[in-house]
Amino acid sequence: MHVLCMYRGRQRPHPPFVQSGPxxxxxxxxNLTxxxxxxxxxxxxxxxxAxxxxxxxxxxxGAGKTTLLRTLAGLIRPLSGRVRIDGAVAEQSVGEQCHFVGHTNAIKPSLTTAENIEFWGAYLGSVEPERAPDAKPDPAxxxxxxxxxLGDLRDVPAGYLSAGQKRRLGLARLLVARRxxxxxxxxxxxxxxxSVALFAGIVAEHLAGGGIVVAATHVPLGLTGAHELRLGARTVTV
Amino acid sequence: MRPFVALLVRDLRLAVRDGGALGTALGFNLIVVALLPMGLGPDLGLLSRIAPGVLWIGLLLSALLSLPRLFEADFEDGSLEVLATGPLPLELMVVAKSLVHWITTGLPLVLLVPVVGLLLNLDFAALPILMTTLLLGTPAVSFLGSIGAALTLGSRRGGLLIALLVLPLYVPTLIFGVSTISAVVLATGGVIAPLMVLAAISLVAIVIGPVAAAAALRAQMG
Incomplete structure (x- = not known):
């Protein structure tokens, strides 16, 4: 079975991500090519x-860091080789269990900070399963x-945010949809x-909860004990 | 269903906030239709005869204007990639976006027809059937248009390319739309048959458009 078929997923709310069981x-x-x-x-x-x-x-x-991340997310179909997840919900594709954060922030300048992140939460599957229409605002x-x-900026249109604030807003979808x-x-x-220190803390929490992080970065994210994969050389295995 | 509704609501909200697209389409339609009597002269009988066809063509051209933006904004700001990792198949994503295009462009253009029809001495006995054909036919405009929008994504001068790609696909809709109206106005034949074909074309477009557009989007991202 080819797992890298990201569009075949069934529509069901994502269960909150908790690593459980043995x-x-x-x-x-x-062998990705x-x-x-x-x-x-x-x-x-x-x-x-793991x-x-x-x-x-x-x-x-140009070593292929972005290409590898996009291939893992299922956005690029590899010429050969495959991506799979062992020990996961079988009926979800790899792409559906991944958060892909690229160079762009995927936010809309004319929507407010809260509306932007509320949309991604609803679209990607929020931590909160379903809530009554009047039960606003969403605690997650x-x-x-x-x-x-970004708490003070929730009603500000995202177009007025600074570059760093926009980036943080782009990263906020990691927290509203558990993957x-x-x-x-x-x-x-x-x-x-x-903000880098803040984000390093968020990444560390995700790892502590049993999550997986694959990152291309030139800034130390405080990921002590992280494995490293050097691209550009041929056939590297971790 | 929740992701679909979320996307629909977001895009409708964006259409309202960003504005522009609707005003441009309506204004363009008004100008195209207004230019025609000036070019053809004030022959009321002639204008009245050609009014349904002109209104149809004006609507097709106006709807084209906002098609290039269908996926462009999401492509540029990276939203498209995140949408692709969502639980919604890309095909349904296209359905939501085409539906928003129909609601924000096709529907207002149809509603404008009685007003711009005045410029062409439109026979108001023909108005109900004209509106019916437009309402049945315009979904095909948005859903077939999504194919062109996806194919020309990221290309310079994409707008012109869309016109070349998509306008030929609108020919069946135009033919059956106008022939339905002639059947009523000139009493040349049955109304039901061309009306059914028109609806069938729209239904086929609703199925084929998203599948083709999603395939094009995958190729664009890959």
Whole structure:
């Protein structure tokens, strides 16, 4: 069965992510080969990350860090090889269990801070399953905004936020929709030192809860004991 | 269902907040239709005869204007990639967006027809059947248009390309829309048959459009 078929997912609310039981989740990629513009950017890359572990992607510009993250998220179909999750909800595709944070923030300037993140929570599957229409505001939403220091800005249109605040708003969707695997592509771009520390804390909590983080970053995220995967060299296995 | 509704509500809200698209489409439609009597001269009989066809063509051209923006904003700010990792199949994502395009562009254009029809000395006996064909036919405009919007995503001059790709697909809708009206006004034949074909074209578009557009979007992102 080919698991990297991200669009076949059934529509069901995501259960809150809790690593339970003796079965430990693993994100596994086998022998990934990806071509971009006629050039093999990834050539036989394999990796295996267990729940609670972080994997740092290293490599010079153009080494294929972004390509690997996008392939893991299912946005790029690899030429050969496959991505799968061991010990996860079988009926969900890999993409549906991943948060993909790319270079862009995926926020709408004309929606307010709260509306932006409320939408992603509802679309990607919020922590809160269903709530009565009058039971506003959503506590998970408020919590996520407070956590990222955006509490005072909840009714400000996102177009008026600074670059760093926009980035934090983009990262807030990690908190309103629980997903076990976080694929982070330079998540700390335009964040100040305090915000980087804040985000490092959020990542550490996710790992402590049994989550998986695969990140391409030049900033130390305080991921002590993280595995490293150096791209650019051929056939690297972790 | 929850993600679908969330996307629908967000896009409707964005359409209201950002404005622009609707005003442009309505204004363009008004100008195209207003130019025609000036070009053809004040022959009321002629204008009245060609009014249904002109109104149909004006509507098709106006609806084209906002098509390039269908996926563009989400493509540029990275939302499309996040939408693709959502629980909703990409096809249903396209359905939601096409539906929003129909609600915010197709529907207002249809509602404007009685007003711009005055400029063409539209026979008001033909108005009910004209409105019916427009309402039945315009979903095809939005859903087939999504294919063009997805194919031209990220390309410069995408707007012109969309017109070339999509306008030929509107030919069946136009033919059966106008022939339904002639059947009523000129009493040349049965009304039900062309009306049913028109509805069938829209239903086919609602099925084929999202599948084709989703395939194009996957290729664009990959």
């Amino acid at each position: 079965l430990i989740m693993h994100l596994v990629a086998e 990806v071509q971009r513009g006629g050039r093999a950017v990834l050539d036989g890359v394999s990796l295996r990350v 729940g609670g572990e972080a994997l740092l992607l290293l490599g010079a510009n 939403l408020d919590w996520a905004l407070e956590r990222l220091g 076990p695997i976080w694929l982070l592509d330079e998540p700390t771009v335009s964040l100040d030192a305090a």
